[in-house]
Amino acid sequence: MNHFAILLQLIILMALSGCTYLYEAGKQANYSAQLKNEPKLRIQKHLIDTGKFFVYGKIQGDAANSAKPMGVVALSDKFQQNEIVDINNFSRIDSYYGLTLPEETYRLLVVTDLDGNGFFDETEVIGSRDLTLNEKETPGKVLGGFDLEAGAPGTYSVAPFRIEAPATSGLSDSLFYPKGTIRSLDDPIFSPQMATLGMYDPAAFLEVAPMMFYALEEDVGHKIPVIFVHGIDGSPRNFAEIVERLDRRHYRPWFFYYPSGSDLSQLSELFHNIFLSGNVIPLNGIPTVIVAHSMGGLIVRDALNRFSGAKEGALVQRIITIASPLGGHPDARIGEYAPLVLPAWRDMNPDSTFIRHLYRKPLPKNTAYHLFYAYGNSSALKLGENSDGVVPMSSQLTQPAQNEATRQHGFNDSHTGILMNKEAIDRLLSIIAEVKPLYSQQLQEELDKGGFNVDLGESFSPMEKHFIRHYGHFLAALASGKVAPGDPFQEHFVQAFRGEVLPNAPAETAWIKFSSMAPGGDTGKSRNSLSEKEQLPTKR
Template identity: 30%
Template sequence: MRRSVSDIGSWWTDLFTRRRRSSLDDLDRIEPTARGTRNRMSWLVLLALLCLALPGCSLLKLKQESRDFHSSTVLVGRISTAAPWDKPVVVAAYAKSGDRIAIVHHAFLHEPGSYELIVPKGEHRLFAFGDSNGNLSYDESEPAGVYPSPIAASGAGVIASLDLLLTSAPADRLGVPVGTTFSAGHLRRPHSTQAGAIAHLDDPVFSSASGKQGYWAPMEFFKEAGGNVYFLEPYDPARTPILFVHGAAGSPQDWRAFFDHVDRSRHQVWFFYYPSGASVDSMAHLLFWKLFNLQLKYRFEKVHITAHSMGGLVVRSFLLNHGGQFPYVKLFLSISTPWGGEPLAEFGVKHSPAVIPSWNDMQPQGRFMQSLFARPLPPGIDYYLFFGHRGGYGLLRPTSDGTITLASQLRAPAQAEARMIYGFDEDHVSILSSPQVMAQYQAILGSVEKRTGAGLPAGALRLRFSYDGQEGPRPLPLLVLRPVEAGRAAVTLSLAAEDAGREIGPIPAGVYEASLMVDAYRTEPRKVRVTIGAGRAPAVDFRFLPQGALAGWVGADVDAADHPAGAYRPPHPTVKFSSITLTGAGERRTLVPRGQGEGDGLERYVAGEDDAFGPYFSFVNLPKGDYELTIEAVGYRPYTARHAVVPGRHGQLRPIELTPLR
């Protein structure tokens, strides 16, 4: 029997159906109570067989993995340096008890930039240093930095904007002793989790065995290997990236045939490697974070995405929640994706003594699957659907590709969105190496390139900006271009501090009011009129002056099971504020949310005005000090929290969770 290297489903199904088929005749003669016992025993035997088949696997370990994942928080931010630095960086979260510290999680970056750490519920601190000699040990002469305040992790979701600046400050001011050493774990050498790291496909970390570990032990995998978008070669702006996303228990090595058939003169290969046992929403948000940082660095104009099996669910979740920020995605092609979910996952969630987090998302009647097609894909994306049907039909299993049923692969809303649908006489594994699939894939790439090759006339903008009184990490500016011509939508672009003095583009030709928005700073001038045309790059100067600011949003109501580590919590769609009050440092301000059409939040921030609209709020021009924030909303208990405001220091970014009245 041919087994999937990228999904456990076929193996699972085979074991289950063999166990059931061998006793079908006997079951007809068993009393109902005994039959229920027999079915439960079948499940336990199945799970035991699965665990015995996996080295080091046990029910106890699976239980602990699930508990840890649903009681942890992912911390994300960016590492920058006061002086030029092109060597590795180590960043760590640690807990402190008296004078003793305990490293909770650490990550290795091949250069300064974005990072991710995962921590349990509780108070943690952040530390990073430039590892000049690559010994994974903090030496006295190496630049280092700490986050200025402890981070209170709730045991769920994500805390963002935890940025650190590495300087040559004396080591005794940092709280982490010189000589502290960080292990590479089971990996033979430090493994970079910085977006855009160059990968060697034969490295054991990318093996099939490692991919399976990411399914059965997602927490362990994430702590050792992380989750990342890797390159096979240095970035080339002349070639379009194609991002490949594997499925459950898969690895980048599943894509070898595709990698070999990609025309490297026109395209460059990227792949997203992640713990596939983690929740789909969590991995979709991680994919957003990786592509966001790659876009900041490389300013690529388009990217194509190809996903296999459960990877298609990750990509669609990413596009639904964050696709508006990525108009660069021009092609999404899914292969053998279970758009309708997997009934065995639902059975496992209900009856298994240990549940892998991604099973929750694979339930056909679960929240994730039921919301997957509630919204369409963002405009401008060509979506193609590939499916396989060489799996036959079983007494207890409908027609499938050997792993995923045809009904799940061909869910009606997925078909409705597809530009074209292609079926192949391949199973769940062979479809990734089929010559017919490769030929059709190349034809689609060529067609998409022709349709997206020529765009509207465009130009660029050279932005020159500086930060006054800046001592810590520099927050990311947001460029807002509002067309003077009526009827055209505004253009928004996230920038890096390193973009100062660079040309930013392409930008559609036209006349705009340009402004820059930066957390904890006010901008002078507030806006400038610019004319952008083909072959032109007008220069605009801005200056950022520190100001005290406090901004945030109320997150949607979600169950704990739907908000595990790393999961994106969207803004609340219907919350109605009665009032939002901020008191402290001699100030007392109360916001009453404005109505629809009464101004614009970005404009008000740039203009130096407090604002509240929908689930969002912001206070600006605050003096330094400690404040108490009180939120009253219809149907919820009053919310109160303390915040320290320092001009020029942007705060942690996390959604506010309100408690409903019962």
């Protein structure tokens, strides 16, 4: 292609992109100027063409330290003493943190607002660990399992600093997830503005949404995970109409919410580490469904190349890609000449290493792959070959993807319209429904009933309350003998309830307390006040 043709196509593409592209290109130029005039790693990490590392791990230590706001801070002395390069404000003990950092040496600090003044300072450091990042030691630029130990304050020598501790009181707490993970789809974090920020300034996106894993409800282990992965400039909101019709009794929606302008290999490694490997979420072979739209399909497909099938990982039974550029996007070739080139766009070039190696391994043996493609293009200006208005048909139906697809499903709708297409949603939900609940029908019927929404008082721990409120009917059925135990854990529960063995799990201690509640006890609701259907067996 000659230079004039390239220039003409670039002008057309930038005109179609609107003002946002030009604004973001100008912002990147401003970052470069700032870095030249006053070098700072905090500025450097915002440059789209500068390689960045994603670091995550657990904070371990005394849970009492979580009573106050807590954060993880990355400090560097490269350009100035104690430069604050990144901070994760959604931290707590026995949960995960995440940071985005350029290549350099850092000191990571665990801090907590001990005096309650709304700031973190050097007297409130309760943990510290040195970190060196370079591509030789971490070639994929993803460093997981970098755990931090939180101890007593006052034992760490740190130069003075002062950082505002943002209020997180409005965020949902969870027994199982990092603080802020549980959100509704109308949460501002999923807004179009945030999605666009993630495309053009991944570091700024990750300062607001650092963990990439989100859910709509507290974890309930018997439900099958359905993991939704959006495309470029997308968010979990794209799947709202599908989630609204999902059978939430049997399936739990999870979301991989990521900065979509980032390097696709890095994103695929993160997706694998979080959702598939079992290292972050130990699914232990629980059947799992993945639904990916557009570029999300590339991330998922590459992540499955990394999947070892470890027993603590996911058992991926169904994958559904929707309007995905499975052969790359031809316009990405032209994008190489643009004033602002997103790493993700570079990876979508059909000639890129990422696309050429995308099918380097077959899909897992027992995984059924359904390829949804869209062919409705309502654009007044139609350029190039047939498409859904965004992705060419030749890419959606690239031969390697067709070869491994269990079935292909075509819909006369646009690239995003397919996510609201009734026929497409009906088909997708029927595929999800092929992945059956984990337990027998009799056990599942009791699980479907949920638990008892009663005031349990201070004598019950948070985990014990969780079991009563989410599994109460099931525990009652097990204890009464209405249903037979389905695994060794359930057998031990029955034995503990009967007094044959000592209780050693929160479900057991919770049910023994709950079944022994007397009228006028601290719960405010005795067995006698439950409805006839809720009557509980008495501990023998």
